[in-house]
Amino acid sequence: MLSTDSLSRLEHVWNSTWKLLSDDILHRQRKLLKSPDLQLTEDQIKNLTLLEIQKILQQNNSSLTRYETMPFPDEESLSVVNNCLILDEQSYDQQTERAEFEKLFRSITSEQKTIFDIITKAVQQNKGGVFFIYGHGGTGETYLWKTLSSAIRSQGNIVLNVASSGIASLLLSGGRTAHLRFHISINLNEDSSCVMERGSDEAELLEKTKLIIWDEAPMTHKHAFQALDKSCKDVLKSKSLFGGKVVVFGGDFRQILPVIQKGSRQQIVNATLCSSYIWHHCRVLRLTKNLRLTVSQQSADIEDTKNFSKWLLYIGEGKVGGTNDGTAKIDIPDDLLIEQCDDPILKLIQFVYPNILNNSQDPTYFQQRGFLAPTNEVVHEINDRLLELFHGDPVEYLSSDSVSKSDYIDGNVDPTLYSTEILNGLKISGLPNHKLILKVGVPVMLLRNIDQKKGLCNGTRLQVVSLGTHVIVVTVLSGTNTDERISIPRVALTPSDKSIAFTFTKRQYPLSVD
Incomplete structure (x- = not known):
């Protein structure tokens, strides 16, 4: 009808019929991207429908640009629709995320609130920034990640939640391992970079990302962070650290450090994030309040829990007895010891x-x-x-x-x-x-x-x-x-x-x- 100029009110016909014309668009896109659970917004479906009309017109030496009152498919929106990585990260319902954020924010501590404000301000300014949230177990790091993620996703923006291990990534909403998400090689050196090219789906995802959260960062080799930094600078065409993106690392250096096979103490320390050039640009923010203690103040064994928590921190900070050969001496509390018996494994x-x-x-x-x-x-x-x-x-x-x-x-x-x-x-x-x-x-x-x-x-x-x-x-x-x-x-x-x-x-x- 367009090609034969048989329509007088183009915009009226389009607005009345676009839902009928787009009836199989979602099904075709799911089949194309091999994603049966794919969801598209109304604007994205409209764009795909207009693209199909444009293809038919081009076959007849015509184009939608000939018709002033007809909309034209948005190229940027079309690139997003064909990128299943972006669609997956934008599939969060904004109202649900807003309700989740309000629920989480009501219980946030003063320490978490301060860090939350600093990071969200950096995201809003869109000037980049690298942060390290230093907190031991029980200080609410995961709770903070969930609050940040729901706050930013409720605005329709993308947050990439990654962790150094698969089991840690399960605690994060939409979590993946960093190696999977950023295509980081297993065998790394100081010259390594991620397997990522300009214009690829991964590069487009990075470009639209507002915040990257990397949990359990201390257990990853510094070359992995440096590889991501190089790739971000390349695909985003920026000289700023991580291509100008806001990146938040989290973890506790008292826990597992990078595993260096048969490595000395110096080699292990040299492999940590602290020994990378990235660390000099990190703003370190600390979480110190153990929420597991504050939540259960009325518990009968609260004093035992406090003492056990302090004992673990002392071990992590090296505040234990020493021996003549320089090794640490750790006294195990009596209540943690199994009584002598004939079959300790069975007990x-x-x-x-x-x-x-x-x-x-x-x-x-x-x-x-x-x-x-x-x-x-x-x-x-x-x-x-x-x-x-x-x-x-x-x-x-x-x-x-x-x-x-x-x-x-x-x-x-x-x-x-x-x-x-x-x-x-x-x-x-x-x-x-x-x-x-x-x-x-x-x-x-x-x-x-x-x-x-x-x-x-x-x-x-x-x-x-x-x-x-x-x-x-x-x-x-x-x-x-x-x-x-x-x-x-x-x-x-x-x-x-x-x-x-x-x-x-x-x-x-x-x-x-x-």
Whole structure:
């Protein structure tokens, strides 16, 4: 009708019919981006509809620009519609986020309020800035991240929540690991940068982002932060730190620092964020009030909780006794010691998991309990004993282990040196053992990031529902998708341990008894 000039009131016809014309637009866009849950705003659907009309007109040597009263598709809006990363981050309902913000803001502390005001002011000024929120466990860092995120998202803006580990990212709204979100390489050096190009979906997402929150930053190598800084400067065409974006790091240097294999104290310190050029531009803001104590002032054991909290801080700050050889001496409180007995492992299991057989069907039972062990040997010993307590027949799953064929071809490895038995006997941190023995009802832990959006990442706690030949069905015990059933297949796992002189692949279920 446009091409034949058969319409006299173009804008009236458009306003009356655009919903009919756009009937399948959302369906087509979901299919194109392979995102069945994709949602589009009314303006975005209008733009896509106008684009389809423009394509038909161009095929007939015409254009929407010929008609003064007809709208024209907005190119910037169209680029957003075709970028599933931006659409995902803009899918938050502004009214819901506003209600969430008002709820969180009512309970914010004076310390959190001060930091909140500083960061939101930097976001509003749009001049960039780098901050480090220094707070130990219980001071409300995660609460502050949620408040900041809901405040900015309620205005229709984008916040990227990332963490250094998958399990920490589950605590953040829309959280991802930093390596996944920014395409940071696993093996880094001082010249590394993110796998990101100008004009890519990731670059467009960065351009529209108002705030980046990076939780548990102290445990990441400084080269990861520097790689992101270089890439932001490149894709955003800016010489400012992180391309002029507001970046907030959080964490506690008393906790886990970057893991440097066989590294000395100096090498570990040199790998931290404090040793990066970025640190000189960081404004350090502190959280000191332990909310776990202030919330439970009426608790009967409040004094014990306070003393335990102080004891942990003293250890982290090095305020413990020393020995002649310069090593730290830590006195374990008597109430944390297990009494001498013939079977300390069994006593420990009975303390952590009392009446385990009667409570194993209660999903909250395992959510509130777990072991933290210093070495894998201790973990395996406890797990073997725990497995014996469950009724039912155990199911044994054996891995398929092999050396990469490329190592054979290149001559790096002699095929006769590494038999199947030797490969099966290797026990490597982060990988399941060759022999995985499970029973129905046993709590297990996921050892790989599979689907962070569904809360399936390294460290997610699960419970076995059924043991099949090709898949293991589990329910999620922790994270945002609690009680959801998931089928876990066998996957090919490659260790990152550089002490192994060849590329080694283990095909096994990425699970271990928790």
